[in-house]
Amino acid sequence: MTKGDKIIIVLVMGISFISMFLVNTLFYGTAGKSIVIEVDGELYAKYNFNEITSAKHVEIRTQYGYNKIEIESNRVRVVEADCPDQLDVLAGWIDKANQMIVCLPNRVVIRIEGEAEELDGVAY
Amino acid sequence: MKNTFKIVYIAMLIAIGLVLHIIESYIPVMVSLPGAKLGLANIASLLTVVVFGPATAFVVSAVRALLGGLLTGGVSSIPYSLNGALFSTLIMWLVYRTLYPKVSLIGISVLGAAAHNIAQIFTASVILGNFGLFTYLPVLGIVGTITGYFIGLTANYALGTLKVSIQTQRKNGGKT
Numbered sequence: 001m002t003k004g005d006k007i008i009i010v011l012v013m014g015i016s017f018i019s020m021f022l023v024n025t026l027f028y029g030t031a032g033k034s035i036v037i038e039v040d041g042e043l044y045a046k047y048n049f050n051e052i053t054s055a056k057h058v059e060i061r062t063q064y065g066y067n068k069i070e071i072e073s074n075r076v077r078v079v080e081a082d083c084p085d086q087l088d089v090l091a092g093w094i095d096k097a098n099q100m101i102v103c104l105p106n107r108v109v110i111r112i113e114g115e116a117e118e119l120d121g122v123a124y
Numbered sequence: 125m126k127n128t129f130k131i132v133y134i135a136m137l138i139a140i141g142l143v144l145h146i147i148e149s150y151i152p153v154m155v156s157l158p159g160a161k162l163g164l165a166n167i168a169s170l171l172t173v174v175v176f177g178p179a180t181a182f183v184v185s186a187v188r189a190l191l192g193g194l195l196t197g198g199v200s201s202i203p204y205s206l207n208g209a210l211f212s213t214l215i216m217w218l219v220y221r222t223l224y225p226k227v228s229l230i231g232i233s234v235l236g237a238a239a240h241n242i243a244q245i246f247t248a249s250v251i252l253g254n255f256g257l258f259t260y261l262p263v264l265g266i267v268g269t270i271t272g273y274f275i276g277l278t279a280n281y282a283l284g285t286l287k288v289s290i291q292t293q294r295k296n297g298g299k300t
Contacts, residue, residue: 019265020262102248
């Protein structure tokens with residue numbers, strides 16, 4: 001391994017770790033407000049977390065495939081899918097705003113939307 | 125004679141890439157790292173870049189990605205692997221041209237893996253119309269650097285043997 005290789009490895013790793021840190025701290029919010037399901041880039045369904053009282057199962061059946069998701073009061077996951085890699089099922093629960101689960105073969109994106117920036121109060 | 129010789133080598137490199145592509149699809153993914161893979165087939169692309177140059181390397185990686193997608197049953201994944209393979213071949217060739225031998229096959233392979241990941245995520249973002257997928261790039265970058273290191277190391281070993289083999293063939297006019 002040459003010196004150039006080491007520089008490249010350190011650079012790529014460094015950039016990756018820094019941007020991973022930035023994504024985790026800046027992009028992912030705390031709690032989510034609603035779940036948005038998109039298929040092929042278009043809105044398929046939307047659920048508000050405060051309307052979910054008990055665990056709810058939603059089946060997504062489209063021309064691209066089948067996914068079954070489970071929604072709880074503050075988190076969501078994919079329980080079943082007909083895609084070959086099952087990566088969406090392996091992804092497990094997501095519970096933070098802006099996090100997402102993607103099933104590429106079925107073109108499904110499940111993401112959590114956060115609170116719109118609202119002010120609790122203004123002090124003068 | 126020389127042409128036949130080249131055709132045979134290209135066919136062999138495609139075959140090697142294809143077999144590695146298929147073997148890789150049998151390795152189960154333990155955790156959820158969408159798009160993360162060993163990139164074994166990249167060995168063939170990398171060797172082609174070094175031995176035969178960019179034009180041949182594009183053919184080898186494109187044919188490998190197409191046939192690999194068909195043979196492993198992942199037809200819907202062809203756009204991702206095709207774009208990934210072509211873009212990573214382009215980057216590997218550029219790095220090879222400008223920085224080799226200051227940067228060995230290891231560095232070339234690491235950057236090739238990074239390019240593959242970027243192209244793959246870009247393709248997925250366009251297909252799904254969601255550029256938020258790029259938040260996943262850092263994780264792939266880390267995994268790709270580790271796998272890219274080992275792929276480069278492997279290609280380094282293979283290159284020595286391949287070069288000797290090609291020289292012997294050329295000297296003997298195609299006869300072994």
